[in-house]
Amino acid sequence: MSHDVVQAEVTRPPVGLPVLIEARGVGMRYPGVIALDGVDIKLRAGEIHALLGENGAGKSTLIGLLSGISTPDSGELFVDGVKQHFNSAKQAQALGISTIYQEQTLAPDLTVVQNVYFGRELRRGLLLDEGAMRRRVESLCGEFGLTAADLDSPVGALGALKQHVVQILKALAFDARVVILDEPTSGLEESERQLLFEHMGRLRDRGVALLWVTHRLDELFGLADVITVLRDSRLVASVNPAEHSPDSLVRLMVGRKRSEGEHLRVHDRSERIQSNSREEFIRLEHVSRYPLLRDISLSIRRGEILGLAGIAGAGRTELGRIILGADRPDSGSLFLDGKEVTIRSPRHATRLGISMVPEERKTQSILGTMSIANNISITDLGKVSRNNIVLDRRRENRLAKEAIRDLGIKSSSEQQKIVNLSGGNQQKAIVARCLFSGPSLMIFDEPTQGVDVAAKTDIYRLIYDFVDKGGAAVVISSELPELLHLSDRIAVMREGRLVDELAGVDRPGCLGSESEIAETIMAMAAREAGHSAAADTKEEMA
Amino acid sequence: MSARERLVRIASIDGLPIAAALVAAAVFFTAASPFFLTGENIRNLLIQSVFVILLAAGMTYVLIVGGIDLSVGSTTGLSAAMTLMTIMNGAPWPVGILAGIGTGVVVGVINGFFIAILQINAFIVTLATLSIGAGALQVITSGTQLTGVDSETFLALTKGNILGIPTGLVITLVIIALLEWVLLATPYGRSLFAVGTNPQAAFLAGTSIRRANFSVYLLSGVIAGAAGVLLASHLNSVQPGLGQGYELSAIAAAVLGGIALSGGRGSVWRSLIGALFLATLSQGLQLVGVDPLWFNIVTGASIVIAVAFDRATQHFIAGQLRSLARKQSHDISGGGLEAEALRSPAAAAPIEVQPAGAGNHEITSGARNI
Structure with missing residues (x-):
């Protein structure tokens, strides 16, 4: 190379x-x-x-x-x-070779010295050699702005920077x-x-x-x-x-991800009506949930796919959870079909016509030891019961069979346990679950994570089918090509804020080629927000 | 179907291991003692076990959502006291029953409030209500003599017969059947399994975790209240410490029935078999003349063995399924997705590993009171 x-x-x-x-x-x-x-x-x-x-x-x-x-x-x-x-x-x-991870790996209740030597304490015979450990840390720490008083306080009481310093000392104490x-x-x-x-x-x-x-x-x-x-x-x-x-x-x-871009074009969207003539389904006005979401205003229309771009931690999943009612906003309002609503819980959201395909399949989506049929019907058990009292298994199995056929879920039967499906088929079953309650808005959080290429294409088609029938979709994805091709509009988030909105590839108002839009988005999402964000935080605190 | 597939299919029948263990124990004691398989003995055995059977049924609901209710034993005792006290103070017997069940409702609501609404750990909350219930029983029994009501109807709840079957047993079986039906045939029952299997997923898919949690503690309390009413009728007296340890027997019975303490698995029917196994064991040991000093040890050991056997069976099934899948994928070129998935470690998922130490500890110490 x-x-x-x-x-x-x-x-x-x-x-x-x-x-x-x-x-x-x-x-x-x-x-x-x-x-x-x-x-x-x-x-x-x-x-x-x-x-x-x-x-x-x-x-x-x-x-x-x-x-x-x-x-x-x-x-x-x-x-x-x-x-x-x-x-x-x-x-x-x-x-x-020492590694300092993003998540702190320090023991918050132990002192700096104890943390530096944690698990590798210096010994004198059977006893710990406290003096030697302290002397060594003292000799290292001055340069890095830790005071003698800091050394005896629990690490959890120090700020984020000093905790990083402790990690650095930990590395240096062992001659990294x-x-x-x-x-x-x-x-x-x-x-x-x-x-x-x-x-x-x-x-x-x-x-x-x-x-x-x-x-x-x-x-x-x-x-x-x-x-x-x-x-x-x-x-x-x-x-x-x-x-x-x-x-x-x-x-x-x-x-330039040309080859990957190709299979995204599974659907001809050129015939579609202009996005601004579609009616709005949900509107958020100045929605905040501190510290992850700040002053988000946006609207999602029927028949439209809104993409959410941003780096990890930008607040995209948190925004999805607010819309689903899994978290409540601290301030701001939500409007559904023009009327203000409070979405109390995902249960309530389901009734209002909102559902979500969560990000983590294993921990947040699948009911592992339950059957595919049971996994699908869970969003609307009323639909598979007589008078809302007794489950109608025959109906449940029939509807599950239909979903398995329509969505192309590869399985031996609707009674198969969902854990025994491949990742892509599990994901399709979760999409089937969300569709089961007949939603008007679906939120897809990293819908193709850990999914093979064939299943990816299937999932894109399901999303397109859903919006073609008048549904509104939000797609959260870290794969830019996916986002660029699926979305009619792309909202870019950074540090809990909405920073800009652009049109997707080949959509009206599109700024340029795929790679040009990708660059614009990456630049916006990753740009150093530093000073202005810090200043804003102070304003909000005041 | 090959012989091997048939074997796997038979071994996969839910509750088969514990049912087999129950039959084996019954056969053994019948052979060992001429008094075991007599109408009188079976009748006694059943009447004495209805309390644990009921509590195990309520406990099944709680364990399915992944919780635990340690307060049911002391609630049973307290409910019995409230029932007798109410009737002794001149109230008609139905009011006494309401007082007993009401006691269960109160404890259930308290447990549900702290666990489901305030989201405090179930072990801690129900340990506290266990202590409070036991203490309340002591306070009540220290002041007044709670012996003897003369309401024939009330005493007939356990002493009478319906079609030759003890009334208490009939009532218990009706409750058990109802609970099993609700669990398997209603949307509510289904939602409990979903919450127990994966609370996060169930929540995001629109199931109310709070409702599921609150309802099972309320139900468990009500069942404990009902068990207390029957206990009051059965004993027609109350002493301090009544009902103590029943919670552990109930948990042991559910575990013997193959429940997963991690939630998402279990059935009232299998917990019933588990409770009958425990009752058979203690009754049988008595009849064959084992020194009562050894009861706890034998019971504890048999619980561990029975559970180990159940896990081994499941391990066997998972292994056989994997090897069948491997064979199929050789037969059919390409294998198919399912075979692929079965070969992966995920196929072993049905094997529930006992939560380290803690589970066994509960089980063995449960034997003390069986």
């Missing part, structure tokens, strides 16, 4: 920096999914190496392989030029030479972020190799020495930031 050439840097000649860890052609497969495919990466001492990619591009898998949590199916790992085969995170740690940071700036305020960047600079000066995963493109420049971009589980390139801009990085991340 060409990236070796690209990597020849201007600012830091690679000759002087030893490669601490190198992956050559590492790959990882799960049943039906290729999570990582032949990726090469080199981390050098005293270098900050940024790792970029969309959701699902393979960043987490790569981190997992480098930190010893999982073992690659193919390819090789070298540490200091020696081939290694990690079976556990402990082995990687022993070689000086490679530190992997998984979105370290999420949850930090602007000023704290700058401090963290300074800390990262200090680690670099100590000769530590840093691998830095981030979604925020603006913050890379001036700090990262190398940027590696992953897309669709593959390596796109390792580049020198000096030769790039946020826009050109977005292009690398999104790429």
